[in-house]
Amino acid sequence: MPTTQTSTAETPIAETPTTEISGATASGRPAAGGRAERIRRLLSDALAPETLTVRDESHRHVGHGGWREGGETHYEVIVVSKAFESLGRVERHRRINALLAPEFTAGLHALALTALTPEEAGKRAP
Template identity: 35%
Template sequence: MTTERISMIRERLEKTFAPQQLNIQDESHKHVGHASAGGAGHFDVEIISDSFEGKSLIQRHRLVYDAVDDIMHTEIHALSIKASTPSETSS
């Protein structure tokens, strides 16, 4: 189930943002026994995309949540997001 959920998240984020980099980690094991999760997972997303240029942190998070809206609360219980632009990550 974990790889299916990651694939669902990856598909939506790649389609929406065409990211230069995308890392998705399943962190559900850290939340075992979290009753309100209802079987949905906890995920950590690091995404780098030109789509975030000129956007505030809140706007970036909203865009990511919008991209996975159809699977929030069914497949995803919690989503930790680090959304950056390529210029913010280059040295």
């Protein structure tokens, strides 16, 4: 069953409604909800991941470029999806960045991305 993860807790993606957030409002501003949740929903809707981890790592970048008070500027995102099977690493990252364009416009500064196929993820498992 597909899972989504915040910090270390896993929640099935199926439990997350996918119709509540479109990613951006008509004004181009991100839709309501915390940034991690919006990222999770955008990627879940577009990529149907088997696993998805979204971690706010802003606290590790205090004082660095792009950091803002309140965080939500730097994230680690790990996506395992069959949607990546025909794509190389650069194209996978481009696709994720394009999906998250409204978030970058609204203050998301950096992503640490890992984008794998299920087969690749299986080879990395301990």
